[in-house]
Amino acid sequence: MSETQIQEIKTKLAKEGQMQLMRFFDQLGEAEKENLLRQIEHVDFDMIRHAMASPASVSRESLIEPIHTVTVKEQEAQQKRWEKVGREALSQGKAAAVILAGGQGTRLGFNGPKGTLNVGITKEKYLFEILLENIRRNTKGCEAVMPVYIMTSVVNHEATEQFLKAHDCFGYPKDKIHLFKQDMAPALSLNGKILMESPSSLCLAPNGNGGWFRSLLRAGLIEEMKADGVEWLNVVSVDNVLQNIGDPVFLGAAIDGGFGCGAKVISKVSPDERVGAICLRNHHPSVVEYTELTDEMRLARRENGEYLYQFGVTLNYLFKIADTEAKAGHTMPIHQAVKKVPCLDEAGNMIVPEEPNAIKMEYFIFDILEFFDDCLVYECIREDEFAPIKNKSGVDSLDTARDLYQAKFGQVL
Ligand code: UTP
Secondary structure (H helix, E strand, O other), X not given: OOHHHHHHHHHHHHHHOOHHHHOOHHHOOXXXXXXXXXXXXXXXXXXXXXXXXXXXXXXXXXXEEOOOOEOHHHHHHHHHHHHHHHHHHHHOOOEEEEEEOOOOOOOOOOOOOHHHOEOOOOOOOEHHHHHHHHHHHHHOOOOOOOOEEEEEOOOOHXXXXXXXXXXXXXXXXXXXXXXXXXXXXXXXXXXXXXXXEEOOEEOEEEOOHHHHHHHHHHOOHHHHHHXXXXXXXXXXXXXXXXXXXXXXXXXXXXXXXXXXEEEEEEEOOOOOOOOOEEEEEOOEEEEEOOOOOOHHHHHXXXXXXXXXXXXXXXXXXXXXXXXXXXXXOOOOOOEEEEEOOOEEOOOOOEEOOOOOOEEEEEOOHHHHHHHOOOOEEEEOOHHHHOOEOOEOOOOOEHHHHHHHHHHHHOOOO
16 A cells, blocks of 8 residues: 555544554554555444444434234235246346345354354254255246345355355355355444454454445446346345245235335234334334334234234345335444453553443344335244244254254254
8 A cells, every 4th residue: 555545544544533543553564554454444434423423323213103014814815926926027037135144143153154054963954055945946947047145244255155165055056146245344432433453453343234235236236136137136134044035925926016125024922022023113114123112012902902013024125126226325324232342452452341342333124124115014924934043042043943944844954
């Protein structure tokens, strides 16, 4: 990097009040200096300013109301027609899958990209393998192969790439699988200063699953998809072994109804279940997190006894590219969490905090729904489509996912 570029970065840091990042600069070797400067270049300073200016952005003032859900019962009469419409679109290559796999899976504590987790007991069976099989099952008989875009982060990109290569993409056509990296967000001290994990690197973490569309745009992949005739994206989490990707009926229902987006939901087992509930927020589709639901809202019922906020999201969404692109410039809320993040102190010593010392910032995917006027909220049957792996044991763990997979497919993993 030239002297002029270094000077520009220093000026920027001074303006943003982040000069502490240059504290150890003069003691670094050339390669370390380059590493630090490159990381600083990729910092989203707008995100930091926005987060520090509105620390309460998540608990924003909102009017929360119920949203109409197309229940399984309501789907029955239309199912055949929607399936035909969806299969036609899949056959014409109009839909691609986007698998969000850039998370760190901290609750599970698995050392590697979550998609590379071996779910099998009697044989090897990996999460990525299961998801690709789920796509194949849905698109069987369709003329086109569904393109698959996998979002990684700098932390797990290489490991994901090598894993898929080593397993020959589990037989899925290699030219139909594309990896792209999401952006990273720095961890901040409680007064908004970027923390460092070494004299030549920042404390960085993936910036949440809500940045997927912008990351695809920046990578030039939206243009590529459009050139290939892709119109719809089925955006899903990586960690649900029953994830129903490329479901022709859901796609057909969205196309048929003229929607710009859709969300799969399940009926919650109880009002206390810890999943985000689909709702209208200030008259737009949205998700209210379980932590945000007041007791009054949790327990509110319709006259027929059903709960008003009965349906939780499964992280399986449809987005029409043309409609989403038009909203790509909108400002998304930043979700902040105060966490313990090991970092350097002013003297350059590594400290492992005993109390939360850092703000982590993330964008959430469901906030994108709010940019739309309407959303197809589509119920699916929990036992058919929802078996997430979030925790080491207990609820939503490897054990529960294996049992649910076995119950659905009759196969011991
Ligand atoms: P979660 O919110 O469950 O996060 O992600 P996680 O990283 O898997 O697990 P914890 O919370 O650290 O324990 C839901 C989906 O969003 C993806 C995850 O990979 C998962 O598929 N995700 C999450 C990203 O792609 N990027 C992120 O920055 C965060």
